[in-house]
Amino acid sequence: MTGVVPPHALVVDDEPQMLDIVAFALETQGFATSTCGTSEAAWTSFREHRFDLLVLDVMLPYGSGLTLCRRVREVSDVPIILLTARGETSDRVAGLENGADDYVTKPFHPRELALRAEALVRRTRRQAPPSGLSAGPLRIDERGTTSVSGRIVPLSPTERRILARLMQADGATVPFRDLLLAGWQQAEGPGTRAMLKTAVYRLRSHLVEAGFAGALEGVRAEGYRLHADD
The missing domain is CATH 3.40.50.2300 (Response regulator)
Structure with a gap:
């Protein structure tokens, strides 16, 4: 390095x-x-x-x-x-x-x-794109700070990478594989779905605390998607 x-x-x-x-x-x-x-x-x-x-x-x-x-x-x-x-x-x-x-x-x-x-x-x-990301009231700025309607959301780097990938999908379902690669640069294997489920659970809890309930949806056997207009 x-x-x-x-x-x-x-x-x-x-x-x-x-x-x-x-x-x-x-x-x-x-x-x-x-x-x-x-x-x-x-x-x-x-x-x-x-x-x-x-x-x-x-x-x-x-x-x-x-x-x-x-x-x-x-x-x-x-x-x-x-x-x-x-x-x-x-x-x-x-x-x-x-x-x-x-x-x-x-x-x-x-x-x-x-x-x-x-x-x-x-x-x-390098987790935050140079131009930042926005989806409804949700924003990740150039410094990597995540917020909902201006309220700071405390996320781990892994949680932030997963959220950024969901935001980039513009409401489309993001496959499990893509979220694992975004979070850990890891392909699917034993236990990885449980890891991802846990990370998404924490991410969802943070968003709920910030007033953005219902933002994350699990799509059975496919992946997850972000409802930016909630």
Whole structure:
């Protein structure tokens, strides 16, 4: 990853060896890294510094990575990758429900993690079209800020990419495959429909809270569509 200022990643894991492995992998891919061993130390560091990426282990002492993920997501849309020791769909869905953008199952290849981290940060940085997007009262501006009739809607980068793809469809149904590619650059596979369903559920909840109820519709066996005139 090139640039005058490298992206800054915060890596959180209670195993020193794992911290070293992840930090080294990210640094070889052009990241600057900071590390923490507990959720509270990570929260303090997050509040004191600006990060472009968080890599959080799910199992942390004195508070889980899922709780920390949810806590961060309440105040920031920084990209988040969760490290989990299990690969079941329920664990992946739990991560997305708490606002994570991606997950990596242990054991993993450090190079793969670093490449996925780079891709996530790159997608996040270019997520908003230069001219912005509008659909009824819904808008994503040039900075990536999402709003409904001027009211800011807090979305994760993944949720925002999915919403942008739906807005670009101008009311047409967007297939599951296209939404997976927009959100994660991932084709359909085991558990991916559940991941997408969870992300859309969170996105719908955010829009309802902003006064845009009924905006998202699931089209059975096909995908989802956006009703911009609701």
